[in-house]
Amino acid sequence: MSIQSVGVIGAGQMGNGIAHVMALAGYDVLVTDISQDALDEALSLIKRNMSRQVSREKIAPEAMDAALKQIRTTLKLSDLGHSDLIIEAATERESVKQAIFEDLLPHLKPETILTSNTSSISITRLASVTDRPERFMGFHFMNPVPVMQLVELIRGIATDEATFKACKAVVDRLNKTAASAEDFPGFIVNRILMPMINEAVYTLYEGVGSVLSIDESMKLGANHPMGPLELADFIGLDTCLAIMNVLHEGLADTKYRPCPLLTKYVEAGWLGRKTQRGFYDYRGETPVPTR
Numbered sequence: 584m585s586i587q588s589v590g591v592i593g594a595g596q597m598g599n600g601i602a603h604v605m606a607l608a609g610y611d612v613l614v615t616d617i618s619q620d621a622l623d624e625a626l627s628l629i630k631r632n633m634s635r636q637v638s639r640e641k642i643a644p645e646a647m648d649a650a651l652k653q654i655r656t657t658l659k660l661s662d663l664g665h666s667d668l669i670i671e672a673a674t675e676r677e678s679v680k681q682a683i684f685e686d687l688l689p690h691l692k693p694e695t696i697l698t699s700n701t702s703s704i705s706i707t708r709l710a711s712v713t714d715r716p717e718r719f720m721g722f723h724f725m726n727p728v729p730v731m732q733l734v735e736l737i738r739g740i741a742t743d744e745a746t747f748k749a750c751k752a753v754v755d756r757l758n759k760t761a762a763s764a765e766d767f768p769g770f771i772v773n774r775i776l777m778p779m780i781n782e783a784v785y786t787l788y789e790g791v792g793s794v795l796s797i798d799e800s801m802k803l804g805a806n807h808p809m810g811p812l813e814l815a816d817f818i819g820l821d822t823c824l825a826i827m828n829v830l831h832e833g834l835a836d837t838k839y840r841p842c843p844l845l846t847k848y849v850e851a852g853w854l855g856r857k858t859q860r861g862f863y864d865y866r867g868e869t870p871v872p873t874r
């Protein structure tokens with residue numbers, strides 16, 4: 584099946600990045616969210632990020648103008664019924680995602696492919712609440728979407744080959760690289776990355792190092808582009824905790840126990856950059872470590 588139109592559900596940091604790259608690749612993009620503010624904010628972020636790409640000569644000004652014309656927004660989930668491909672990028676909570684798919688089903692064309700950008704949740708289980716598990720799969724972008732090369736493609740137990748091939752063709756058209764992962768908690772990237780981030784929080788919790796010394800150690804000592812706590816703030820501490828919980832419950836191994844300090848930050852509403860406070864405080868000119 585040839586995909587021309589893409590519906591993106593959730594206009595947070597991943598949803599706006601996905602809309603950005605899809606529009607630049609020439610797809611018609613329709614973005615939905617439960618909040619108009621989130622839709623407005625996403626559009627202005629896309630403009631800002633594309634303008635930066637123009638100023639750095641990564642894309643031509645005409646490409647930006649054409650891409651922006653390809654993006655529309657709506658508060659009505661049912662408007663996405665005409666899309667050839669759906670990419671769900673709402674909050675990392677299984678009940679939220681299931682409800683979205685259930686609400687969307689009556690409006691869909693029979694041939695529409697459903698995908699989720701979930702970081703960790705079972706694709707097989709999400710697919711099972713739909714009428715088309717064979718046309719359902721994981722389409723996992725990395726953050727920031729316009730910059731990161733990888734997309735993990737995850738087949739559920741019922742995903743058919745035509746669906747995989749159609750999604751792989753989209754990844755190729757985006758000029759990104761697909762990695763195929765099996766449907767187990769966290770897939771590949773987060774099975775490896777998130778325990779490292781969680782261990783960095785334990786290192787902080789147990790007083791082995793400060794926020795700065797932990798981040799500097801991993802940047803200068805292991806050549807990571809961001810320290811693990813800086814990266815956790817960038818991903819969102821709520822998302823990190825949700826992924827750790829999926830690993831802990833899904834693999835039933837205490838080595839995935841979320842650090843109590845991570846839980847406490849999330850309970851405080853300190854979710855990282857998106858709330859201007861996490862392991863760093865972002866309210867001033869430069870980020871200030873909180874511990």
Ligand SMILES: CC(=O)CC(=O)SCCNC(=O)CCNC(=O)[C@H](O)C(C)(C)COP(=O)(O)OP(=O)(O)OC[C@H]1O[C@@H](n2cnc3c(N)ncnc32)[C@H](O)[C@@H]1OP(=O)(O)O
Pocket residue numbers: 632635636639641701702724725726727728729730731772773776808809814818
């Ligand atoms: C949780 C999950 O489920 C999976 C995940 O996504 S895990 C997270 C994966 N992501 C990472 O690990 C990111 C690690 N960090 C990095 O790679 C880098 O710090 C970074 C690319 C984010 C920023 O790099 P930097 O050198 O510090 O900053 P900066 O020079 O401003 O940006 C580098 C480039 O990215 C671009 N960029 C940064 N953020 C951008 C955005 N949101 N949109 C578009 N472009 C962006 C910049 O324009 C710049 O482009 P050029 O090289 O063409 O000039």
Ligand SMILES: NC(=O)C1=CN([C@@H]2O[C@H](COP(=O)(O)OP(=O)(O)OC[C@H]3O[C@@H](n4cnc5c(N)ncnc54)[C@H](OP(=O)(O)O)[C@@H]3O)[C@@H](O)[C@H]2O)C=CC1
Pocket residue numbers: 592593594595596597598615616617618621671672673674675676679683700701702703723724725726817818819822857
């Ligand atoms: N952050 C990251 O680095 C990465 C995240 N992901 C995954 O992508 C998904 C989104 O993450 P991210 O963008 O960071 O999260 P954000 O919190 O930035 O954005 C989520 C958006 O979804 C909206 N939303 C919540 N419920 C619904 C709904 N029922 N219908 C439509 N929109 C809804 C939220 O609205 P409101 O704010 O009003 O609740 C918010 O705007 C998650 O599954 C996450 O695991 C994947 C790769 C990397």
